Amino acid sequence: MAGSKKVKVKMSQMAKREERWAWLFIAPPFIGFMCFMAYPIVFALIVSCSRWTGINSLWGNLVGLRNYIEIFQDAKFWKAMVTTIIYMIGIPIGMILGMTIAMGLNRGIPGKRLLTTMYYVPVVSSLVAVSILWAWVFNYDYGLLNGIYKALTGAHGPNWLGDEHMIKVSMIIFMVWKGLGSSIILYLAGLQNIPRDYYEAAEIDGASGWQRFRNITLPLLSPVTFYILITSLIGGFQVFVEVQVMAASGGPNYSAATVVFYLYEKAFTNGQLGYGSAIAVILAIIIFMITALNFWGQNKWVNTDI
């Protein structure tokens, strides 16, 4: 970028023209944002500074930053935040599994279409069915996992859903399983863009499988990996439905609840929309900072041009 000193660089006619067209092309999402998100965001900010319950008066109950201060002292909030972050262990697991399976599928093996569809089934399945099923898999007495555990070790398996610590493990397993299909097809799409010639050239040069992976596949998949990382982070901070479905009251001693789960409970079960909005604002700020950080760091490892 120009302009490190006071030298002004005039943009060429061509560049200005390109810029204007570019702005036109990106206009729709921004217009959409202005129409449908701007007011809600401002509204949320105002509500977050109030003790609004949805029923009482919003303007009569403005309290400044009180909600925010309370949140920082709220043990339950921090507990949920820690749980949310722990759940993110599933992100790298999902990425590695997804990439591996996508590469396997992409080899040109028979039944690729069938397999890919099978992997996608959890994504399209009804959450009701999925949760009932997994509740059984994780069942302490009759579940599939403990059945296998008993067969292998002869001892009673852990209490997947009833133990404060195990439930986090169970939730991670559940979430990785559920999201795998999506990351597989995303990686498949990314793998398509890698020209075959690169591999052939590398093979001719005598590169080993691992070297081909590390020097061709991985870097060329890095844009997709970056996408999955960012969207998983943003999504990971907002995990809610999975908890609602597998641990309806937040788990034993609230050990499975996430921040958004807590938000819901505060805002809609306990009628504290002001507090809930403040949680949302804090969450959004955290997500934004982490995302921005990642964007800033992407230059180090993401390939953005061939």
Next chain:
Amino acid sequence: MKKKVLAMILALAMGTAALSGCQTVTTEEAGETSTEPAAETAAAETGSADSMKGNGDKTINVFLYMQEHEKEIYKGLIEEFVAEHKDEIKEVVFEVTTQDEYNTKMIANMTANDMPDVFYVGPAGVRSFVDNGYILPLDDYVDAETIGKIWGTTQSIYRYDGTNVGEGSLYALPKDLSCFAFAYNADLFDAAGLEYPDPEKPYTYDEFIEVCKALTIDKDGDGEIDQWGVANANQFGMTPYLYSNGVQFLSDDMTKVNVANNEALKNALEFYTNLTLDGLTPSVDQDTALGGYQRWLDGQIGFYACGTWDVAAFMDQATFPYKWNLCGWPVGPDGDGRSHTWMGSVGYCVSKTTENPDLCAELIAKLSTDEDGQKAVSGITTGNSIQLPNISDLAYGEFLDAVNEGKLPFPSNVRVLFGYFEGDEHYAAALQETDYTYNSEWFTPFWSGVQNIQRGNISVADFLTEVEPEMQKALDNAIELQNSATN
């Protein structure tokens, strides 16, 4: 290849079904068609089944939640209403949503200033709704006679005079009144050679323990207990025991949480948690594996909670194939000697901004107290009971008759429910304390923490001391919200 695989899988599935000698049943045989198909198609044919039209010029928006089978009956009532007022009404728009989302949608409507004309209010919400000017007092619109027909309790829980709930103007008419009663599996009693609990004499705590001990056995002789005297659910099925010991969580003015120095609570909670610690109920881990409700349905449990809404399900032989009946929750020594439990209700109210208050009030009176409607929902005419009738005369009269004559499947000890509803020498019931505070957040740390006692991780006394500050903080919050600036 895919086609072959699919075909193989299907063939396999069919084959297995055939080979395993399974019988097949149709939905009709199994009694599992949810609604009569005829009614359904008829409704669909009359156009949009959820708006009823007339020739007048007034529109009424009704916004409720209800189960599928209730919807049919209430739709019928609304259609009758439209027919009766054909010249005034242009349309009644009947909007229904699920119970989970109802509150959120109501708030959305309030925020958008787009209130329906008729909607629900729970006893806990009356104060807020009235203070913030959302609902109409019904005194000028509904006559005393109609009001006098409903259960006494429902007449008072929807009254509010600006300071206290229970007195003042009437703001809602009940959709239903329900309570959380107790039930026992008669077959298990027979097998153990025990006498049935006497509906006129609920057990004391000690008697209850003795009976449970006799019912907690190892049925199949494998060394592990597989039948328990009772199964409890901490969230809703714990308070009846406590209330029956005269426990009050809050001070009389509902501002102070009183658990740490509450002798009655300590005794009651010890009794309650000892049931688990002594093995008379499934352990906490066993409960997570298979809930008490499932175990009860499976015939593993002697006593279990039975809300008025559970009765229909328990009467259904396919769901619960055992002889059973109602009884009272056990009574502790520190109370007034009566068996207590909690009640619930939801009521119809009229929006303050409605343009047609007379019509709306008449509509809710009809939904709440129309004789034929009540006969239908209580099962007198349909043979299938959804709720108890709101009209007390009907309950003691035709309803009781139908039960005693066997025309209406219902446990014979139905008087236990009446006792709870109106209070008599053995029974009493009231709304939960959480219905009098702005929200139930203060109670959550309590019930969700009891499992720690049941696991043996903490003593009752320590728990009560530990949990009180958290409860108090939440209560203070709720009080502040209750008293917050109104519209």
Next chain:
Amino acid sequence: MSADNTKKKKARGNAQYKTDRVITPRERAMNIFIFILLFLVALTMVFPLVYMVLTSFMTKNQILSGRLTLIPNPVLIGKYSEVLSKGQFISGVINTIKVEIPVLLIGGFTSSLAAFAFAKMEFRGKDKFFLALLATIMIPFAVVMIPQYVLFTKLGWTNSLLPLIIPGLFGNVSMIFFLRQNLYSIPSDLMDAAKLDGCTYFGTYWRVFLPLMKGALGTQLMLWFMGIWNDYLAPTIFLRSEANWTLQVVIRSFNSYYAIQSDYALIMAASVIAMIPTLLLFFVFQRMIIESIAISGIK
């Protein structure tokens, strides 16, 4: 040729592309081994579908018995026809499709155009604009839905499907993001070449890059389709009349508040039926997703 036994084989590019490379028996064996492995793992993925189908043939008693049994006994017939005979179900499907089509077509167009601009065109503040767009998905929907409802009420849209359609027409941030990333893998020389040829910016997008984005576009459209198909919260809050209910809302309405009264077999049958079109669509769409685009020979 390299003889590696590592499980992580590199992508061989696209299966359709003819190659004069011979697949050695060793590699064929490896392929089969991988297939078996992937198939076993895939079985765990398919489990819910199998279970859903089986449950839709079970009597209520068996479902609620607590113990999970897999073979329906007795087998309950008639739930599928019951689902389809409920007028609501069909109307739920139709309503969902009424939302899907305009949103995917127009939203897909606006998103891909925006992604093209972000990835291949130069303009000031590009990254900052993008980050700002991304920020819009960082706010939990719960907090945004009530003011949005207020907005829709003021616009008078709550009596129709518009609250679900109109916002989507303006694009989908995730989609823009992914397409942008994908476009990075496509050499920019194509852009320069097009410019030299005198192509307009829109023309370059339409005739050069859009076809190249097909795979990624297909993937994202599929995900967006699924998102709308499975969405429950937004339709529940924004739609007022039953006539406008989308599929998931209809299925949820089959659920009773008290578990004991829920007709699980019906809900499962409905869910299975709801899954079939999406799986079929996916199976068909795969051609677009997995088929490769040859990106060689630019020079």
